[in-house]
Amino acid sequence: LGAGVLIVYAVWKELIAVAADCSREACKADVKPREIEILSQRVAGIHRSLQWNAELVMQTLAWIFGFLWLSEIVTAFRSFVxxxxxxxxxxxxxxxxxxxxxxxxxxxxxxxxxxxxSLALGAFVMACLRTVHWLFLAVHKLAGEKKDRNRCLMCCLGCFEFLITLATQLARHLTASAYTELAIS
Incomplete structure (x- = not known):
């Protein structure tokens, strides 16, 4: 069980610590009365809002990446099995x-x-590539919303998106081959 379990345990321990900090920040938020209208009925209750700052954004992104990595670990387990x-x-x-x-x-x-x-490392690489791919897709979509978009920018974003997609497909193929090699050994 060795090093792989220790790596996964250490990362998840860090993510849980980040979540605890995030929940502490949420508990500090003010609770205020609020009313909303649902199906023409006024519903009263309490409302809590978060004050987003850089630390809370980073903690949320760490959670999202952690869940993405866990998803890739499950995929790696499936492929290996x-x-x-x-x-x-x-x-x-x-x-x-x-x-x-x-x-x-x-x-x-x-x-x-x-x-x-080995499975955790392969999953980490795939999670990093998928995160970069999603970031480029978001930037591409944001840059493409305007009618007077810059053609040079769109060309550069398209090239980067192609390279990231190529790297992702190559990594997916190599990890599948690596899982088969691990199963043979």
């Missing part, structure tokens, strides 16, 4: 194939016990 099942089926001798009755559980155990660090 499927690769492990296929490797067991195709490369194990016939006498040993029937020895393992639950190959999916065997693949999950192998991933968690021996390859968690």
């Amino acid at each position: 499927l690769s492990k099942v296929a490797v067991t089926w195709y490369f194990e001798p016939t006498s040993q194939k029937h020895r393992c009755r639950l190959p999916i559980l065997d693949g999950t155990y192998t991933a968690a016990a021996y390859h968690l660090g």
